[in-house]
Amino acid sequence: MKLLAGLLVLSVLAAVATATTPTCPEDDGATPVFYPDDTDTHGFWECSNGKAVHLECPAGLVWNANINACDWPSSRK
Structure with a gap:
């Protein structure tokens, strides 16, 4: 059972490690x-000071890249 739990943890860590972090400009613009x-x-x-910071929308909202803000899921169409 411990082996199975250990493999599960490693799988999750591997998935997180392979997530693509975007490349940000070195300087913050306007x-x-x-x-x-x-x-x-x-x-x-x-992006903040050349580094990508991962953030989450509040509960019930999703990221809408068209307006660069969290939005209701029904508005993303």
């Missing part, structure tokens, strides 16, 4: 840079 999370519709990336 307009923030956002990227959608390709694996989670509730998540998105915001």
